[in-house]
Amino acid sequence: MKFFVDTAEIDDIKDLNALGIVDGVTTNPSLIAKSGRDILEVTKEICSIVDGPVSAEVVALNADDMIAEGRKLAKIADNIAVKVPLTWDGLKACNVLTNEGHMVNVTLCFSANQALLAAKVGATFISPFIGRLDDLNLDGMELIADIRNMYDNYGFETQILAASIRSANHMSDCAAIGADVATAPPAVIKKMADHVLTDKGLDGFMKDVAKANIKIV
């Protein structure tokens, strides 16, 4: 499973990228607003750090304007994936931008039918939002499984980009189900390394290192 980082914070992206675990980045208007940066500037900087796809979201609501914005965003760098919402206009924009050879990420997906439509119009990525479904006592992970099954039944090449990830368990659950990509905030990715038994075990080892005065260099 590929790891994308869901942020527009440059320091966090550089930090995780240095570890070699960043396969791409996703942003959205809320993350751009949080960064306090100009969308074109910060997106260009992210594209210069990361080799993989960098999702940059349109802000228009009608297809023609989304297409114009998508073309402008795609000019920023070769690794831009234009992000469009899963509305009828977004699907139209996805179809046009895909046919022009751009990567397109269709976002705000909350149902299997929406995911089916995104695949039919040729989306590169579909972004089902797990956490926002879980917030409503629905089952976000079940949606990932349904889409996986549906895409595999018909050989759709659209990649399942699990989004709105809120916990480290979401990451391993997505990998077990077979999501192609999971995008998560930096804090969630770092949390994946935590285990209380690792901390306890290391504490014990360090006590013995001190007791026996073990030195390596």
Ligand code: E4P
């Ligand atoms: C993904 O592309 C979205 O930007 C993101 O995962 C949304 O997450 P949220 O529901 O935590 O805002």
